[in-house]
Amino acid sequence: MEVYKGEKKRSFLENHSIAHLFSFPIEAFMEVHEYQRDEWIINEGMRPDFLFYVMEGKAKIYVTHQNGKVSLINFINANDYIGEMELLNDVYYTKGIQASTKTICFAIPFHRYRPQLLDDAKFLRELTKFLSVKATLMAAKYSQSLAFPLENRLADFILQTADEGIYKEKHVTVCDYLGVSYRHLLHVLTQFCDKNYLQKDGRNYQIKQYHSLCELAGVLKNK
Amino acid sequence: MEVYKGEKKRSFLENHSIAHLFSFPIEAFMEVHEYQRDEWIINEGMRPDFLFYVMEGKAKIYVTHQNGKVSLINFINANDYIGEMELLNDVYYTKGIQASTKTICFAIPFHRYRPQLLDDAKFLRELTKFLSVKATLMAAKYSQSLAFPLENRLADFILQTADEGIYKEKHVTVCDYLGVSYRHLLHVLTQFCDKNYLQKDGRNYQIKQYHSLCELAGVLKNK
DNA sequence: AGAATAATATGAGATATCTCATGTTTTGAG
DNA sequence: CTCAAAACATGAGATATCTCATATTATTCT
Numbered sequence: 159m160e161v162y163k164g165e166k167k168r169s170f171l172e173n174h175s176i177a178h179l180f181s182f183p184i185e186a187f188m189e190v191h192e193y194q195r196d197e198w199i200i201n202e203g204m205r206p207d208f209l210f211y212v213m214e215g216k217a218k219i220y221v222t223h224q225n226g227k228v229s230l231i232n233f234i235n236a237n238d239y240i241g242e243m244e245l246l247n248d249v250y251y252t253k254g255i256q257a258s259t260k261t262i263c264f265a266i267p268f269h270r271y272r273p274q275l276l277d278d279a280k281f282l283r284e285l286t287k288f289l290s291v292k293a294t295l296m297a298a299k300y301s302q303s304l305a306f307p308l309e310n311r312l313a314d315f316i317l318q319t320a321d322e323g324i325y326k327e328k329h330v331t332v333c334d335y336l337g338v339s340y341r342h343l344l345h346v347l348t349q350f351c352d353k354n355y356l357q358k359d360g361r362n363y364q365i366k367q368y369h370s371l372c373e374l375a376g377v378l379k380n381k
Numbered sequence: 382m383e384v385y386k387g388e389k390k391r392s393f394l395e396n397h398s399i400a401h402l403f404s405f406p407i408e409a410f411m412e413v414h415e416y417q418r419d420e421w422i423i424n425e426g427m428r429p430d431f432l433f434y435v436m437e438g439k440a441k442i443y444v445t446h447q448n449g450k451v452s453l454i455n456f457i458n459a460n461d462y463i464g465e466m467e468l469l470n471d472v473y474y475t476k477g478i479q480a481s482t483k484t485i486c487f488a489i490p491f492h493r494y495r496p497q498l499l500d501d502a503k504f505l506r507e508l509t510k511f512l513s514v515k516a517t518l519m520a521a522k523y524s525q526s527l528a529f530p531l532e533n534r535l536a537d538f539i540l541q542t543a544d545e546g547i548y549k550e551k552h553v554t555v556c557d558y559l560g561v562s563y564r565h566l567l568h569v570l571t572q573f574c575d576k577n578y579l580q581k582d583g584r585n586y587q588i589k590q591y592h593s594l595c596e597l598a599g600v601l602k603n604k
Numbered sequence: 605a606g607a608a609t610a611a612t613a614t615g616a617g618a619t620a621t622c623t624c625a626t627g628t629t630t631t632g633a634g
Numbered sequence: 635c636t637c638a639a640a641a642c643a644t645g646a647g648a649t650a651t652c653t654c655a656t657a658t659t660a661t662t663c664t
Binding site: 338 | 444450452465466469474496513563601603
């Protein structure tokens with residue numbers, strides 16, 4: 159992890175302002191942090207000291223269960239907050255956050271700004287929207303995971319993540335995200351190939367029948 | 382559904398103020414609604430016109446999937462908001478909300494108060510906390526549902542809902558909530574009885590071995 | 605380059621959970 | 635009180651998903 163200093167910090171701030179998110183000046187004690195791929199932005203179980211706002215990059219939220227299973231709860235992208243749960247709640251089990259690409263965030267120290275943040279309608283309004291989307295998404299994932307087999311959820315995931323007709327997510331990551339065993343994921347993927355929805359090409363899968371996948375994914379959506 | 386009027390409304394407002402939740406006067410256009418058990422406070426798919434604040438009673442959030450399965454996403458209790466998603470998001474699939482006991486809510490009309498609500502730090506701060514808890518809870522339920530079999534989740538649910546050592550939830554409701562089939566729920570319940578964790582007594586189940594259930598439920602929790 | 609580690613693959617048997625079928629009991633509306 | 639609907643109950647067979655064991659590549663580190 160690198161904390162931007164001096165000129166590097168100054169120029170970054172100049173080119174990437176988040177002043178519009180607050181109704182008070184926040185730059186004085188704000189830091190800029192850069193994380194490398196696979197680096198942990200927050201360690202599971204350890205309360206962070208900052209509210210982060212992701213400027214650039216991608217990350218993943220993980221939680222480890224007592225039985226050793228790991229859940230990839232969600233992905234984090236640019237313009238998302240990290241650490242907002244700890245800002246708001248004194249008691250909270252902190253999830254682990256791992257960068258999946260180089261990630262640059264603004265880091266706003268709690269001890270300097272908490273009171274002002276919690277009193278700033280502009281900031282709170284955006285955070286509220288962010289949380290409402292997060293809650294909705296979680297509720298959707300939750301109910302879908304119980305109501306539909308992997309076949310449907312995987313089809314949806316493939317369509318969401320495929321780039322130019324090519325699906326190439328790491329199986330291990332997908333298992334944690336969709337909450338199924340590696341074995342079963344491969345099994346369903348093989349079925350998709352057998353049915354010619356996908357065609358395996360080395361480590362990638364090429365989408366051959368969009369409409370079939372859409373059909374499978376479609377039943378997840380209400381309306 | 383009954384909308385309190387005149388003296389009934391006045392006296393209710395007098396005894397149950399929520400003025401402390403806002404930094405501006407809200408009573409002018411606020412209504413008081415009373416719903417009977419099983420009545421729908423919000424119909425699935427239909428945007429409500431009010432932000433509700435539950436004063437008294439209990440309700441359930443439901444969503445119906447295309448395959449006909451119904452998920453009971455969560456329970457709502459006193460001091461919870463309803464309709465906050467619609468207040469914040471212009472596009473949102475509205476879930477159904479059904480009263481499970483007589484429920485009295487304050488109903489704040491969007492068209493009168495939306496701008497002021499979205500600009501009120503006091504209100505937003507509380508709503509933000511409410512949503513953060515909701516999102517956290519959903520994330521927990523989601524990851525648990527994928528990481529643990531019914532046995533563990535049911536043990537947790539029994540401990541949470543049992544009253545004086547007696548568990549007496551309706552099976553049908555529990556199936557929707559835990560996302561399993563009726564058949565399977567009964568099967569695991571029977572196992573619990575076979576192992577003498579529970580003892581069936583008519584339609585109720587008496588907890589016989591707290592520690593065994595605690596142990597099963599315990600593995601859900603991190604730390 | 606070589607060794608260690610992570611990711612991919614596949615088989616086979618176990619189990620958690622579902623579907624369907626059917627019957628009984630309870631509850632609520634008229 | 636009566637009837638229909640809802641909830642409870644149970645059996646049996648299907649299937650979605652898991653665990654474990656074992657190989658085979660890729661990647662990363664030194």
